[in-house]
Amino acid sequence: MFVDKAKIYIKGGNGGDGLIAFKREKYVAEGGPAGGDGGKGGDVIFRVDEGLRTLMDFRYQKHFKAPRGEKGKPKNQYGANAEDMIVRVPPGTVIMDDDTGEVLADLTEHGQEVVAARGGKGGRGNVRFATPANPAPYISENGEEGEERWVVLELKVMADVGLVGFPSVGKSTLLSVVSAAKPKIASYHFTTLTPNLGVVQVEEGRSFVMADLPGLIEGAHQGVGLGHEFLRHIERTRIILHVIDMAATEGRDPFDDYLKINEELKLYNMNLENRPQVIAANKMDIPDAEEHLQQFEQKLKEHGIDAPVFKISAATQQGMRELMFHLADQLDQIPVQVKVEEVPETEERKVYRLETKNEGPEFTIRRENDVFIVESEKIETLLKRTPINYYDSALRFSNMLRRMGVDEALRNKGAEDGQTIRIGDFEFEFVEKE
Structure with missing residues (x-):
């Protein structure tokens, strides 16, 4: 799993x-x-x-x-x-x-x-x-x-090439053809529910990792469908391989699919808009696919989109070799690590504790019936570190409270000799020092 x-x-x-x-x-x-x-x-x-x-x-x-x-x-x-x-x-x-x-x-x-x-x-x-x-x-x-x-x-999956596209456009079939990965393949939407990784061997000594990611739908950047479960994984990829059903087997317009997917990527993370992208025109073995491809390429020119388009058929393996070699050549020119979000480096590791504010007193005192409750992160930490069962240790703790002004503050709140003082899980008796 x-x-x-x-x-x-x-x-x-x-x-x-x-x-x-x-x-x-x-x-x-x-x-x-x-x-x-x-x-x-x-x-x-x-x-x-x-x-x-x-x-x-x-x-x-x-x-x-x-x-x-x-x-x-x-x-x-x-x-x-x-x-x-x-x-x-x-x-x-x-x-x-x-x-x-x-x-x-x-x-x-x-x-x-x-x-x-x-x-x-x-x-x-x-x-x-x-x-x-x-x-x-x-x-x-x-x-x-x-x-x-x-x-x-x-x-976030570490892959060189990430497959994106609407459900059932042939991403899983493509991965199964070019690698030894065995993703689940079926003719219904969202067959792929989790990322599948495969190693593509282009030639001896040249290989890269390809990720088949769950299909996108409109509104994915807001979490619709598999939404963020998909989009977080595409952030790591060095190249986005956009797989399009060029045969329009489900009645959708291929170019409209292309624009919608890119819009979802952009809305999720602006950096993805500039990620290198290759278009795989899939299902070219089906009638009408060639006509749709001509219209698709014309619209790319009209919109000033300069992305390489490869005619393939994942089912018959048409054009797969040329596409894989092109991806390998592109990867040779792209840095190995794509940084999506920079985590600031600090000289010292942060200590994640409740900070003591510089402004105002180091403690607060409130009264519940006859019990005076002293609240202070610093004092409670000091108490936990003090073995108060020893007289000298207890006396040291008492003197530190006195120097911090806790005794005087208790008197101002009305504490008298013999009344109960609570600090954290401990209770003490207030004693007036003569």
């Missing part, structure tokens, strides 16, 4: 917790702190594997969590960093943030990779908090949480 779109959840590994430990060695009196730092959590990395052709694997596995870093060790030994989680994707995969729709990466080449969710930093051990005033601190940090998000993977 061909799967070209998937939504998955990814999470970087949490950092390992820092350790509270002290030297306990013979002949070493009153040994100082010796708790090591925790290791970094693993990143979630998408890597291109040219052996893959669909996003089928993501239909069954939708959650990817990288391992967490190792906890700090005694004797000032650091915990090991976790291994990264490598998620393999096929060439042509576009990765988008599900919440914002932002394109995170456009992966086209084998081995290309991008970090989509970074692992958290390891927490510091108590050796890091030793001071002259407190040479043996019971203070450490928990590991930082890894980044998490839902992403949408969208596959």
Whole structure:
């Protein structure tokens, strides 16, 4: 089964917790702190594997969590960093943030990779908090949480030549004749529901990839019919091979078909209007096709369209050799990679976290009955990284809140000694310091 779109959840590994430990060695009196730092959590990395052709694997596995870093060790030994989680994707995969729709990466080449969710930093051990005033601190940090998000993977087929045209004009038959691909062929519309790829061997040492794509109809750029399921794949092709039923077996005008398909391509993506295009006048073995072709070529001249036209019959293989050689010659002159949308490169990878605004306070306080709720991304992160079961760590957290002005703000809101303060999932008792 061909799967070209998937939504998955990814999470970087949490950092390992820092350790509270002290030297306990013979002949070493009153040994100082010796708790090591925790290791970094693993990143979630998408890597291109040219052996893959669909996003089928993501239909069954939708959650990817990288391992967490190792906890700090005694004797000032650091915990090991976790291994990264490598998620393999096929060439042509576009990765988008599900919440914002932002394109995170456009992966086209084998081995290309991008970090989509970074692992958290390891927490510091108590050796890091030793001071002259407190040479043996019971203070450490928990590991930082890894980044998490839902992403949408969208596959745009990597092909050199893409076949476009109305349903039932003979695209699948053409691909089956010139390659070893075995697409489904039938005499009804939308026989082809998913892209089929075939390798065309022109001669020894010369070949290219051709894609048979689902047929277009009017309104496809708005998602009508197979709409976007088709159009996303044509973006990658270096040449557009426009297959036209020149015998007009379904009563449509061949030139009108040509104009409508090109209009749909243009409305979907303006860049496609300038993509090199070749016209395959198919079904030339059927009566009246020659007359229709003369009218078609006349209208091309009248509209100033200078696209090469090849007379073929996919059923009898008439003209196929000449068409394939022409495509191969054209491909030799076109850059290998057609860039449709540029993903801006940055020197540093982005960290997708809720940003703390520079304007206004770093926290807000609201009251629910007798409970005062402190809301702040920064404070909640600080709390998660603080092992508050140790007195020194809890005292450090309390002092940091005081320096941020949280205590004063609570008093201004009416908080009194003994009342409940809630920060995230934790509740504390407000104590007036004398």
